[in-house]
Amino acid sequence: MIRKLDPNPKNPKSRGMLCARGNAGLLQVYDPKRIKKPLIRAGARGEGKWREVSWDEAFDYTANKLKEIKLKHGPQGVLWSSTEAFAEVFFKNLGLAFGSPNIVRHPTLCLASVNLAYSVTFGAVPSFDLQNANYVIMAGANRFESFITPDTMDLIDSTMNRKTRLVYLDPRFTVTAAKADEWYPIKPGSDLAFILALVHVIIAEGRHDKEFVKTYCQGFDQLAEHVKKYSPEWAGNETEIAAANIVRIAREFSDAAPRALFYSGRRSSWYRNDFQMRRAQAILNAIVGNWDKQGGVVPNSKIALGEFLYLPWDDPEAPRIDEMDKNFPLAAKSDGAYLKLRENVLAANPYPVKGWMICKQDPLSALPDQSKTMRMVEQMDFIATIDIQMSDTAWYADVVLPESTYLERQDPVEVLAGIWPVVVMRQPVVKPVHDTKPCLDIVQGIAKRLDLGMYFDYTIDQWNEAAVKELPLDAPMDYLRNHGVYTPPGGPNYGATLNPDHRFVTQSGKIEIFSDRLKEFGHDPLPVYQPPEQPPAGSFRMLVGRKAYFTHANSSSNPWLLDFAPENFLWINPKSASHAGIADGELVEVSSSAGSAKLRARLTEHIRPDCVSMLHGFGKRSQWLTRAYNRGGNDAAVLENGWDGVSGNAAMHETFVKVRKA
Ligand SMILES: Nc1nc2c(c(=O)[nH]1)N[C@H]1C(S)=C(S)[C@@H](COP(=O)(O)OP(=O)(O)OC[C@H]3O[C@@H](n4cnc5c(=O)[nH]c(N)nc54)[C@H](O)[C@@H]3O)O[C@H]1N2
Ligand SMILES: Nc1nc2c(c(=O)[nH]1)N[C@H]1C(S)=C(S)[C@@H](COP(=O)(O)OP(=O)(O)OC[C@H]3O[C@@H](n4cnc5c(=O)[nH]c(N)nc54)[C@H](O)[C@@H]3O)O[C@H]1N2
Numbered sequence: 001m002i003r004k005l006d007p008n009p010k011n012p013k014s015r016g017m018l019c020a021r022g023n024a025g026l027l028q029v030y031d032p033k034r035i036k037k038p039l040i041r042a043g044a045r046g047e048g049k050w051r052e053v054s055w056d057e058a059f060d061y062t063a064n065k066l067k068e069i070k071l072k073h074g075p076q077g078v079l080w081s082s083t084e085a086f087a088e089v090f091f092k093n094l095g096l097a098f099g100s101p102n103i104v105r106h107p108t109l110c111l112a113s114v115n116l117a118y119s120v121t122f123g124a125v126p127s128f129d130l131q132n133a134n135y136v137i138m139a140g141a142n143r144f145e146s147f148i149t150p151d152t153m154d155l156i157d158s159t160m161n162r163k164t165r166l167v168y169l170d171p172r173f174t175v176t177a178a179k180a181d182e183w184y185p186i187k188p189g190s191d192l193a194f195i196l197a198l199v200h201v202i203i204a205e206g207r208h209d210k211e212f213v214k215t216y217c218q219g220f221d222q223l224a225e226h227v228k229k230y231s232p233e234w235a236g237n238e239t240e241i242a243a244a245n246i247v248r249i250a251r252e253f254s255d256a257a258p259r260a261l262f263y264s265g266r267r268s269s270w271y272r273n274d275f276q277m278r279r280a281q282a283i284l285n286a287i288v289g290n291w292d293k294q295g296g297v298v299p300n301s302k303i304a305l306g307e308f309l310y311l312p313w314d315d316p317e318a319p320r321i322d323e324m325d326k327n328f329p330l331a332a333k334s335d336g337a338y339l340k341l342r343e344n345v346l347a348a349n350p351y352p353v354k355g356w357m358i359c360k361q362d363p364l365s366a367l368p369d370q371s372k373t374m375r376m377v378e379q380m381d382f383i384a385t386i387d388i389q390m391s392d393t394a395w396y397a398d399v400v401l402p403e404s405t406y407l408e409r410q411d412p413v414e415v416l417a418g419i420w421p422v423v424v425m426r427q428p429v430v431k432p433v434h435d436t437k438p439c440l441d442i443v444q445g446i447a448k449r450l451d452l453g454m455y456f457d458y459t460i461d462q463w464n465e466a467a468v469k470e471l472p473l474d475a476p477m478d479y480l481r482n483h484g485v486y487t488p489p490g491g492p493n494y495g496a497t498l499n500p501d502h503r504f505v506t507q508s509g510k511i512e513i514f515s516d517r518l519k520e521f522g523h524d525p526l527p528v529y530q531p532p533e534q535p536p537a538g539s540f541r542m543l544v545g546r547k548a549y550f551t552h553a554n555s556s557s558n559p560w561l562l563d564f565a566p567e568n569f570l571w572i573n574p575k576s577a578s579h580a581g582i583a584d585g586e587l588v589e590v591s592s593s594a595g596s597a598k599l600r601a602r603l604t605e606h607i608r609p610d611c612v613s614m615l616h617g618f619g620k621r622s623q624w625l626t627r628a629y630n631r632g633g634n635d636a637a638v639l640e641n642g643w644d645g646v647s648g649n650a651a652m653h654e655t656f657v658k659v660r661k662a
């Protein structure tokens with residue numbers, strides 16, 4: 001029996017700290033509402049009638065359904081979707097071995113546009129050296145509520161001892177805003193104007209790093225010409241941040257460089273032009289020469305893990321249903337583009353997809369425009385989900401395959417990337433309490449029945465031994481079993497890319513301020529500002545964000561965490577609320593063209609009058625989750641469909657809503 005969880009003090013990513021969610025993790029194991037055995041649906045979808053079955057029956061049933069679909073529609077007729085997890089590789093490989101091109105992962109709901117912007121510019125997705133920076137600008141990267149380790153700890157360290165100046169832009173007064181030196185409630189969607197004006201000032205005053213730009217970058221002259229029109233006065237109007245402040249921040253930022261950085265943020269599923277806004281950040285970082293410097297923007301160091309040599313499968317024959325080549329030729333194609341994919345599945349274009357295998361993901365909550373996802377669910381002949389609880393998506397599935405929780409299973413060894421990466425090995429601390437299995441066993445059970453067993457003919461220990469074989473340790477497996485983590489000696493290694501012969505992984509081999517590749521594919525080669533649409537009178541822009549004690553849509557049923565907030569609220573500025581005659585605590589209905597949600601209003605000055613906001617992951621449809629069912633409002637039901645044109649990333653801050661008393 002686990003009584004309390006303690007962090008591994010040897011892990012430099014957590015440094016002996018555990019957040020509320022980490023502490024409450026033990027309820028994942030002991031929650032009486034857990035799924036204790038595999039389930040097959042017994043009534044209509046969503047009716048909540050289930051039959052507990054043996055794993056053999058669940059595997060047989062799943063494999064038979066998958067075979068039927070393959071026979072009728074080909075392997076491309078089954079969609080495989082999952083979110084980042086150590087064991088995700090096994091699930092993804094099952095989809096590939098099955099022969100489906102339709103593997104869709106979470107990045108286009110999360111960070112696809114920021115990753116693509118940095119890849120296009122620097123040929124790499126870097127980390128940000130918050131520990132050593134003296135000046136940090138952040139736009140809506142709510143690091144003190146949306147935890148990312150070690151960034152959150154680094155930033156708390158460096159700002160709280162006042163070494164680092166933090167400038168934070170967010171239409172909401174978040175905890176990060178509260179800890180910042182300067183907070184600007186920027187007009188939503190106008191961050192690109194702010195950044196272009198910083199670039200304008202820095203270049204106009206000759207404050208860029210001329211030597212660095214000359215040696216490493218291409219396209220600076222075009223940039224200088226391009227930003228002439230983006231003056232601080234112009235940006236002041238767009239952003240509602242005074243021109244004098246923009247000028248001062250540009251000067252302070254370039255004075256502090258190279259120990260100054262514009263932090264990229266992580267969830268970049270904001271606007272339809274998100275890619276270009278993130279590109280502008282990357283360009284700003286490039287011209288002050290903070291690349292690969294202490295306190296700047298640093299490429300991740302590598303630790304290469306070995307690979308278990310499994311039998312390879314044939315490439316899929318059919319094209320992807322989201323037609324990545326045509327729609328998003330520059331994007332990370334193997335991750336897919338979730339919202340475009342949903343459109344094409346609904347239209348059976350160019351072919352029907354009738355089966356949906358899901359692992360560690362809750363698409364009904366994670367995709368905007370829930371009614372569309374619901375239609376996608378309805379048109380599937382078969383849905384199976386691997387989860388640890390009855391999520392909203394599981395509630396509408398045909399088969400639920402319960403995975404053992406992270407405290408009950410052995411996971412594949414992984415590298416946690418960063419300026420100073422580490423290798424981690426997650427080991428079980430208790431035996432599975434119920435009849436659950438780790439992901440690899442589930443994948444093998446299904447694979448065997450699909451005659452694909454030969455592709456998964458290994459144990460987790462064999463997989464891990466192959467992974468750690470090359471680590472510079474005498475007995476790597478023993479070392480990891482004893483310590484749980486391997487930290488390479490030395491520490492951060494700055495400057496490895498800073499020699500004039502270094503080739504960046506871009507078309508030109510240089511840091512691309514001007515991108516010929518973007519131009520070639522019909523996109524702006526330098527970021528062009530397009531003013532965001534404004535909500536019509538009587539409407540508000542809906543914003544989404546996080547709290548430190550919930551993870552996405554998956555912890556709003558955890559009793560310990562629910563103590564912090566049993567339901568979510570609609571943040572609304574008192575000025576706007578009084579117009580609509582809404583009082584604090586009153587039940588309101590928020591509606592958009594996609595759908596509506598009911599929740600209580602929280603009147604607060606902590607949000608601009610033209611915006612409202614609610615916490616993600618509430619208003620559950622799953623009646624199994626009795627503590628969360630129908631509690632608060634469901635943001636996925638209100639957010640409208642839409643995406644960024646370059647990366648395919650969801651645009652989740654483009655929805656205008658009306659609010660009235662319910
Ligand atoms: N409206 C709205 N939508 C959003 C966001 C938002 O802020 N608002 N955020 C976006 C972002 S940034 C992201 S990354 C995505 C995340 O999207 P999802 O990955 O779908 O997010 P979760 O709600 O965490 O759902 C994960 C599912 O995995 C299950 N799970 C948890 N642990 C385990 C495990 O050990 N094994 C298995 N098999 N299952 C497990 C959970 O019970 C849950 O059902 O959502 C995106 N969508
Ligand atoms: N506790 C906790 N921590 C988490 C997670 C979690 O679920 N819970 N999820 C993890 C994951 S997967 C991710 S991707 C990250 C996400 O972490 P972040 O990238 O920090 O994203 P969000 O927390 O969604 O915060 C988005 C913020 O942007 C603001 N915003 C909205 N529109 C604009 C705008 O136009 N301009 C500006 N400047 N700001 C705007 C919103 O008000 C909100 O405060 O968090 C990670 N950490």
Ligand SMILES: [Mo]
Nearest residue numbers: 109110111267
């Ligand atoms: Mo995310």
